[in-house]
Amino acid sequence: MIKRIKIVVIGFGSIGRALAKVIALKRKTINNKYGILIDVVGVVDSKGMALKADGFDEYELLKLCEVPRSGVNLFKPYAYQGVDLDVLYNSTQPDVHIELTPSEYSSGEPGISNIIYAINRGVHVVTANKAPLVLKYREIMSSALSKGVEIRFRATVLGGTPFIDTLMSLRSHDIERIEGILNATSNFILTEMHEKLVDFNEALRMAQALGVAEANPTLDVDGVDAAAKMVIISNILEKPLKIEEIYRESISRVTLRDIIDAVRQGYIIKSITFFDVRGGKASIKIVKIPKSDLFAQINGIMNGVRIRSDATEIVFIGRGGGGIETAHSILDDVISIALHYS
Ligand SMILES: NC(=O)c1ccc[n+]([C@@H]2O[C@H](COP(=O)([O-])OP(=O)(O)OC[C@H]3O[C@@H](n4cnc5c(N)ncnc54)[C@H](OP(=O)(O)O)[C@@H]3O)[C@@H](O)[C@H]2O)c1
Structure with a gap:
């Protein structure tokens, strides 16, 4: 039986785009190998969102990577102006939240709030953004435990290897x-x-x-x-x-x-x-x-x-990083979550 895993990608810069490309290229192979179909249902940058509740197909994922920086709100007919996690979650019902906003070490934002939001909605998290873990590791892990969701972060340290x-x-x-x-x-x-x-x-x-x-x-x-x-x-x-x-x-x-x-x-x-x-x-x-x-x-x-x-x-x-290597680490984490919960 095929298990569909719906993911939202928060942050669509170099890693977000590398991830979208790798998913477009490997989605069918992953499905054949593990019976898991990864659907990207939402993509978010600092200015807006592109939402498709039944998932972007491979062609659409590659076209999304061609929008200019801060331009996912131009991706018609799926475009939404502004960032609103309630709208994102209510319209797409994701299983996994991928946090790829910049690592900002003074406040940890927007990463900390985004991850806490995902946990409170009962959604698993994969993060390449280090700052929330650097500033709030214990709080994030204990909230995740109490809500029964996983936090995975292989991409954060030596992301091109399974070091973590x-x-x-x-x-x-x-x-x-x-x-x-x-x-x-x-x-x-x-x-x-x-x-x-x-x-x-x-x-x-x-x-x-x-x-x-x-x-x-x-x-x-x-x-x-x-x-x-x-x-x-x-x-x-x-x-x-x-x-x-x-x-x-x-x-x-x-x-x-x-x-x-x-x-x-x-x-x-x-x-x-x-x-x-x-x-x-x-x-x-x-x-x-x-x-x-x-x-x-x-x-x-x-x-x-x-x-x-x-x-x-x-x-x-x-x-340690790089688009393709980091994207694979993120994808490995998503597959691990999917296998664990299927
Ligand atoms: N690059 C690497 O090799 C690597 C390796 C491991 C981990 N990481 C970590 O992975 C994360 C992403 O890295 P990156 O290289 O892809 O960074 P990036 O190219 O700067 O992309 C960051 C993305 O986050 C978006 N963003 C900023 N504020 C936002 C907000 N409030 N709400 C929603 N989206 C917001 C940006 O939007 P705009 O496009 O509108 O500016 C951009 O799309 C960082 O935390 C980085 O430390 C990177």
Whole structure:
């Protein structure tokens, strides 16, 4: 028997569009493999919504990706002016809410309110937006538990890998330490500085030209994004940290002279996030590591994390984000929810 899963996508920027494309391409295969038919019934950006209660077909999903930014309210005849979650939910009756609004760490909005709304309506949530989990992890998880809905967030940390799922599955382990290269933009800039022998500003300009760095790169280069990821990890391990408790060193302070000196001595400079789980302390530091270290081989937009427990050591290497990878993580979470509840 085919199970229909109706999803609403809140935030239709680069990840929302990548998700719509992947669903258009893989919807039939997923249906054949798992008996689950994913219907996108609503898409929302900051200005409006496109709503279709029986789901957009593959062609419509691809056409939706062609609307300009802030333009889903132009997608006739399904367009709705303005954002109204009551209208969205009442007219589409979704099973899963996908939260893809920007990660905003001072208020957590609109992500926190959107996720709480979904939970209160008894709707499962998949989020790539980190901020609600960074600021309100416990509150969100306990409300979800009391309402019997799932919150999944594989896309938030090392989104191109099943890192979060694995960390959650290590139930018998005593996790002692987690360390890693958690931010693709910073790692790309440092790699460019080593390989092209350019200074920080030049490497940043190259990263911006390639779309690897945002116009405002501070969240990435100053370590806020990596700290946010470590806060999510710390909550999974039930040793919750606050983002402001994490000491951060910015890669903007690394000079070309530092790089040249390090390389001459047989080292590579990396930005590494450390979490001493037992001691309950985390930091993001600019460190010199030997060229032979595994982390020295993780370059460009690749990320890597080492988990050390009382039983073993596990290393994940993969893409931290990117449209297609993040979209697959989100879709995997949706399929897991559908399989669990069918
Ligand atoms: N990019 C990655 O590789 C990556 C990887 C992992 C996680 N993430 C996280 O995933 C989320 C989405 O990332 P992105 O790169 O797709 O961001 P983005 O391109 O900036 O898109 C954000 C979307 O959210 C919409 N939005 C903003 N405020 C809204 C509101 N009040 N109500 C409804 N929609 C609103 C924006 O609308 P407009 O189009 O009208 O501006 C836009 O469509 C972020 O939280 C990010 O941190 C991203």
